[in-house]
Amino acid sequence: MQSMDDLFYALLQGVYFAEKEQLKLLPMLAQKSANETLKLAFRDHEDETSEQVERLEQVFEIMGKEARAKTSAAMVAIIAEAQYVIDQIDDAAVRDAGLVAAAQAAEHYEIARYATLLGWAEHLGEDEVVDLLSESLEEERHADELLSSIAEGGVNASASERPAAVKV
Numbered sequence: 001m002q003s004m005d006d007l008f009y010a011l012l013q014g015v016y017f018a019e020k021e022q023l024k025l026l027p028m029l030a031q032k033s034a035n036e037t038l039k040l041a042f043r044d045h046e047d048e049t050s051e052q053v054e055r056l057e058q059v060f061e062i063m064g065k066e067a068r069a070k071t072s073a074a075m076v077a078i079i080a081e082a083q084y085v086i087d088q089i090d091d092a093a094v095r096d097a098g099l100v101a102a103a104q105a106a107e108h109y110e111i112a113r114y115a116t117l118l119g120w121a122e123h124l125g126e127d128e129v130v131d132l133l134s135e136s137l138e139e140e141r142h143a144d145e146l147l148s149s150i151a152e153g154g155v156n157a158s159a160s161e162r163p164a165a166v167k168v
Contacts, residue, residue, distance in 0.1 A: 008121070010070065015056065017071055018072050019110070026043070026046040032086050032099065033096055035154070096155045096159065100155055114133055118133045118137055
């Protein structure tokens with residue numbers, strides 16, 4: 001990497017990977033959620049994520065680059081955490097709290113990356129890219145706020161009401 005354009009492209013590839021992985025993860029989260037509001041939030045965000053992938057493909061095109069995903073170790077770890085919650089937590093209420101936490105980890109990663117890309121696009125003078133990234137960043141922030149609201153609106157309380165595991 002020799003330029004800001006190169007750095008931008010590398011980070012863009014990582015976000016593209018993250019969004020495409022989210023498209024695989026969100027249906028699993030919805031399926032494993034017992035809370036109907038949470039289930040709906042995951043399904044709605046899946047639709048938004050599809051649109052975000054399309055926007056990223058537009059950004060690649062505007063930048064004159066191939067739309068290619070590059071593995072993000074951070075996103076791989078976040079997905080592994082979500083899979084652990086799905087596989088290891090039997091109690092539905094506790095699992096829902098874990099699903100919210102895993103989903104918020106993904107949202108926070110994406111918020112950080114979109115904010116960085118947005119700032120770089122501004123410096124590169126890519127106004128059309130700024131508009132596309134701003135829209136996705138706003139959706140990610142909204143998804144995070146919605147997850148917090150769902151957690152605070154009953155998911156965490158339901159999980160907290162469960163008896164602690166008996167230590168033997």
